[in-house]
Amino acid sequence: MKKLLNTLLVFILLSCGAQSYLENNNLGFCTDTVIPKDKYLFDINNYKKLAETEGYKNVVVDSDTTKTLLREDISYEKQKKYYKDIKTKKNNFHTVYTYDSIGRLIEKYNDHSGTEIGEEIKFKYSDATSTTPIETYRVNYDTIYPVCWKEALRIATKKGIKPQEVHMDIQYPLNYWDEKKPMEWTIYDYEHIMYIDAFTGKATNLRKKGSGLPTN
Numbered sequence: 001m002k003k004l005l006n007t008l009l010v011f012i013l014l015s016c017g018a019q020s021y022l023e024n025n026n027l028g029f030c031t032d033t034v035i036p037k038d039k040y041l042f043d044i045n046n047y048k049k050l051a052e053t054e055g056y057k058n059v060v061v062d063s064d065t066t067k068t069l070l071r072e073d074i075s076y077e078k079q080k081k082y083y084k085d086i087k088t089k090k091n092n093f094h095t096v097y098t099y100d101s102i103g104r105l106i107e108k109y110n111d112h113s114g115t116e117i118g119e120e121i122k123f124k125y126s127d128a129t130s131t132t133p134i135e136t137y138r139v140n141y142d143t144i145y146p147v148c149w150k151e152a153l154r155i156a157t158k159k160g161i162k163p164q165e166v167h168m169d170i171q172y173p174l175n176y177w178d179e180k181k182p183m184e185w186t187i188y189d190y191e192h193i194m195y196i197d198a199f200t201g202k203a204t205n206l207r208k209k210g211s212g213l214p215t216n
Helices: 002-015 044-054 149-159
Strands: 059-062 066-073 081-088 093-099 105-112 115-124 134-140 167-171 184-188 192-197
Touching (some): 149 184
Antiparallel strands (some): 059 066, 066 081, 081 093, 105 115, 184 192
16 A cells, blocks of 8 residues: 555656656665666575575575575465565665566565665566566656655764664655645664655754654
8 A cells, every 4th residue: 555655646746747846866876776687587496495494485595785585475366476575784775576486577676664765667578488578667766755765864874873773764744745744754763763854855853762852
């Protein structure tokens, strides 16, 4: 539901003539638009070996910089799907790849704490054996507001938020478009919380959770 609302918001804002006001000219900094070649196919045999060794269908591959979750899912689909969820440890940023039953990439998206950021892309294939993806859908959530998630996180980190513990959410005004009540990033770690205007980058002072009192 949240993903649907975000997608609708993109089209509502652009169709209302707000594109010039919302235009983000720093997308090279905000959005990684390149899908690495090795992410277009899921190695099912290797996954099965790892799952057999671990004794679980959810396999975690840990490194110094990332934590990757590999899993399969047949619960709500007629066809089995595979997932590769890569978390960047330094800022809790997730890139999620979804694959069909034979390991072909069918969707890629990014999120942070359940909030859609970056690009969401979907693919199809010309037949049951083709490995050449055909793009069918693309939306860039970073174009919705001038201060993207990465810039908001940079501001929050300078104020004292710990990026390794950070959670982020974007709050919309009730009518979705009101210059007096702009969208706002909510950013918090285990101890502190702050808010950043998604249009101006203006930030509140860092506050302890539940106290309402600034710490700086």
